[in-house]
Amino acid sequence: MKNIVVLVSGGGTNLQALLDAQGRGELTSGRIAAVVSSTPGAYALERAENAGVAGYVVDRKAYGSREAFTEALLAQLEALNADLIVLAGFLYILSPAFIDRYENRIINIHPALIPSFCGDGYYGLKVHEKALEYGVKLTGATVHFVSAEADAGPIILQKAVAIEEGDTPELLQRRVMEQAEWKLLPEAVRLFCQDRLRVEGRIVHITEA
Numbered sequence: 001m002k003n004i005v006v007l008v009s010g011g012g013t014n015l016q017a018l019l020d021a022q023g024r025g026e027l028t029s030g031r032i033a034a035v036v037s038s039t040p041g042a043y044a045l046e047r048a049e050n051a052g053v054a055g056y057v058v059d060r061k062a063y064g065s066r067e068a069f070t071e072a073l074l075a076q077l078e079a080l081n082a083d084l085i086v087l088a089g090f091l092y093i094l095s096p097a098f099i100d101r102y103e104n105r106i107i108n109i110h111p112a113l114i115p116s117f118c119g120d121g122y123y124g125l126k127v128h129e130k131a132l133e134y135g136v137k138l139t140g141a142t143v144h145f146v147s148a149e150a151d152a153g154p155i156i157l158q159k160a161v162a163i164e165e166g167d168t169p170e171l172l173q174r175r176v177m178e179q180a181e182w183k184l185l186p187e188a189v190r191l192f193c194q195d196r197l198r199v200e201g202r203i204v205h206i207t208e209a
């Protein structure tokens with residue numbers, strides 16, 4: 001059984017998708033050991049509690065620098081014996097030392113088809129605003145391993161979502177979540193826990209069960 005630790009900062013609908021998948025018995029080789037929030041009072045913590053999963057806070061605002069914050073976060077993750085770290089709406093960029101420590105064991109979900117609409121400044125509704133502004137007809141979501149550069153690590157899964165006439169950033173965000181994010185993230189976690197993701201340079205091979 002792999003210990004999964006989910007890092008959150010906000011509402012946590014992607015965390016909910018993971019908790020629901022676990023509830024349905026779909027995360028066969030892993031279990032969500034804990035949820036760690038960078039924000040006290042984040043609704044994601046309530047979701048964890050409702051599912052009987054331990055919640056912790058490592059408050060970003062209590063630390064002066066990114067280094068001090070990530071050190072505290074690292075200590076928490078070591079204490080929890082994390083095998084897999086899932087960033088589910090986690091707002092902070094992790095330090096290179098953190099990423100090295102957990103190379104190819106940190107998964108992030110991004111609400112666009114990487115390498116489109118990603119990188120510095122592309123988070124939350126901004127991503128969907130930019131996609132609509134550009135006029136693309138397809139967007140989607142990407143689950144990837146985290147590397148030192150934002151949104152640039154090896155891609156695990158992607159799913160396309162159509163843009164519709166009359167879309168607003170809010171409508172599009174919702175559709176991308178429903179049709180892609182909430183499905184892809186539990187699937188990627190399941191594959192990781194079953195040791196079915198083999199990383200070769202930038203390429204992630206998905207092996208047979």
Ligand code: GRF
Nearest residue numbers: 011012013014089109110111
């Ligand atoms: C999602 O759109 C995710 O792709 C992005 O942040 C958002 C988090 O939403 N990384 P939630 O907290 O999971 O509801």
